[in-house]
Amino acid sequence: MAKLKALALLLLLGLAWAVRPGEPLPDFALLDPAGNLVTPKTMKKPAVIVFWASWCPVCRAEFPGLHKVAEETKVPFYVISREPKDTREVVLEYMKAYPRFIPLLASDRDKPHEVAGRFKVTGQPWTFVVDKEGKVVALFAGRAGREALLDALLLAGVELP
Template structure:
């Protein structure tokens, strides 16, 4: 559609999709802040930050929703990567890049930090360290 591009200070663009396990993920029904990540299994910066994402999820995943969107990739490739890496957060296969185009992602990884009111608070393109992840999540409270 012709939704406006995501803008800090504005409501994050809505999406409704099934995750890799077949569970519905509806952005405006998620409770609390949301950390939305666009990534790809072939992207080295994405691969580098994946263990840190899982570490943050392990440490404080009850404080936020983590939704990882895999752009332009087949489901079996994503499933294989998730299994190999032992990732237990929510994964969405965006094989047609519908969500990525709604969010106007210019590259991967791209991080979108959304507060509990559904307002986009930060867009960060590029890899994050574990301490940067924690800082950005702290800022959502």
């Protein structure tokens, strides 16, 4: 029970520390699979940014539902591995099952796990919903439920089907 309480406290502290709703996205410069530079200014918005890791069982369980929302809404879902050991090859192989996701990869300027640090992400999955101005409207630490994610997309100005 004490371990569970400590874990809950760490999660709450992480949420308090992370980029919060109303704040702009931290600066980053990562590459999409085609080699195009993606930054907060160049990314399509509204959008969803998901920090994940290839070994994460919660991410594996969550991705099919997130992918379905991406398919239904046509909102870009940018996925960034916060695991330094997730190579380009590992990420691209993993993402074959999720063609609507846009994996963001290391560039000459940034590494994905460093970007996670700028967002102050302390675990995975962490999901940020971003409006057309590039401001965070919602944050989910852990699994993002379908209805809550759809509500956040509405807040971001997405017209749902």
